[in-house]
Amino acid sequence: MALRKVKNLNEADHKLVSEAVGKAEETTDGEIVTIAATQSDNYSDIALIWATIAAFIAMSFTAFFPSLYLDLLIYLFGNWDNIVGYGEFAWLITTIGALKFLGVWFLLKYRPLLMLLTPSWIKSERVRERAVDLFRVGTQSKTVGQTGVLIYLSMEEHRAEIVADEAIASKVGAEKWGDAMAALITQIKQGEAGKGMAEAVAQIGIILTEFFPKSEANPNELPDKLIEL
Numbered sequence: 001m002a003l004r005k006v007k008n009l010n011e012a013d014h015k016l017v018s019e020a021v022g023k024a025e026e027t028t029d030g031e032i033v034t035i036a037a038t039q040s041d042n043y044s045d046i047a048l049i050w051a052t053i054a055a056f057i058a059m060s061f062t063a064f065f066p067s068l069y070l071d072l073l074i075y076l077f078g079n080w081d082n083i084v085g086y087g088e089f090a091w092l093i094t095t096i097g098a099l100k101f102l103g104v105w106f107l108l109k110y111r112p113l114l115m116l117l118t119p120s121w122i123k124s125e126r127v128r129e130r131a132v133d134l135f136r137v138g139t140q141s142k143t144v145g146q147t148g149v150l151i152y153l154s155m156e157e158h159r160a161e162i163v164a165d166e167a168i169a170s171k172v173g174a175e176k177w178g179d180a181m182a183a184l185i186t187q188i189k190q191g192e193a194g195k196g197m198a199e200a201v202a203q204i205g206i207i208l209t210e211f212f213p214k215s216e217a218n219p220n221e222l223p224d225k226l227i228e229l
Helices: 011-027 044-064 067-077 086-107 111-117 120-138 174-189 193-211
Strands: 031-037 148-154 159-164 226-228
Touching: 011 031, 011 193, 011 226, 031 120, 031 193, 044 086, 044 111, 120 148, 120 159, 148 174, 148 193, 159 174, 159 193, 174 193
Parallel strands: 031 148, 031 226
Antiparallel strands: 148 159
């Protein structure tokens, strides 16, 4: 789900979220994990695609409108009648393509521009993939009852995901997390990432309490603290 730009999390945000997790878990066997990452991917493949497209367009333009570049070629090689041949012109096209590729590649080292040129669906897909990967490593099947939930926030892409363990997913439909995501989005739009995460945790706690109420013997199996990557 797309979000607006958020500020960096500070110490107060970490404390707020950690306390929210502890409080939410007081009434449920569910375990909530919160992770905030600067970015979910480096998108180097997207930069490569744009650089390749730019090079192809430049080379095609040169090939279709050769007269625009002949003066440049003659300037480089000298004004001889027989010097402008297929070999020289092929060299010119290749050089222009290479320069255009390198220029766009280095230009896209500027992250805001790269993120602007990255399609929204790709960012959403990468954030989701990263959330699932982190869930599998740190949350999935790490509790006795398989009742772990991950709230993942990716700052650079301005997106968030909620991923639930098998026992929860089998009982709680994806639409059930709507209030949690709404709470998160509302605060993030105001630049309050920590508060948004805390409110999302509270909403998830309510859902988990309904389906997985606190039992007598249920240890705290996952960390309550906000993890920032």
